[in-house]
Amino acid sequence: MWAASEEDAKAVQLYLKVGKHEAIDKAIKTVERTRNHTTGVLVLDYVNEEVDGSRKDEYRFKLNIAMGQYADAARDAMEMARLEQEEGNYRVAHDKLFGTVQQLEGLNKAVPTELMRMLSLLHSYTLVKSLIAVEDHMCAARMLIRVARNISKFPKHVVPILTSTVIECHRAGLKKTSYEYASMLMRPEYRNEVAMKYKKKIELMVRKPDKEAEEAEEVMTPCPFCEMPGPETELQCVSCQNIIPFDLATGKRITLADWSECPKCNFPASARMFIRILATERRCPMCNDEVVVDSVRKVANPVEALRAKHEAASGMGGA
Ligand SMILES: [Zn+2]
């Protein structure tokens, strides 16, 4: 046993001396096979010092997975995504997090709640374009409200996002919320950055608010775990406290009655809305793969699907 391990350690040292990408891959494979922590740390140190850019992140992720350090892998991925998000690279951040979810789920490992929360927020942003394309302005408005409530996480695009929120809320008849964000945009720190095209209209909205404006309450849907109704964009149930899986096609909580999934990435989707988006965009808004409308099916047993998701989230999905 000991001899084999020593040989492996030597092999890893040789790979690192070669230092080419192929050799690093082989070193990581050896770590994966032997699960030897010391060798893992050796490779990790090498990668940290000698490799640059996105490849370094990629290797670090692979190494953490190889060493069985799933929490570290997830934390690294979140940190990388956070940096991309701060730079305004929302799709890159989204795909990084989604890739991590798929890797962890593929290994039956827990996906941290915080990572899912980050993904749902980024997905809310990236989904807006598709929702506007299918002319669901209410859903687009709901997603933008979610993003606007977390606007500090989108520092590069505060004004454009708040402007879109005002416009979509207005289109959807959410006049009070539209007014709220219009007022925010008229603060001195934002006012001058508002696009000319919208400035006059937004100024007018704030100067002459519609005093009679009423706003429809958010639609309530049952929690799939305990059936307690809650606002459809609220992803944590106030009754049973469970985190409810979100629907890739609406960004809202999934419901048992309309549960399907993307045939390419298996992420939950409400069948009706997913099909509507696919008919226009032809691609899954989550994994970005091409999906044929006819291939979307409702899952046969949504209760079972929910249980599997819940177990995956809590890391109970086996070793
Ligand atoms: Zn519940």
Ligand SMILES: [Zn+2]
């Ligand atoms: Zn997909």
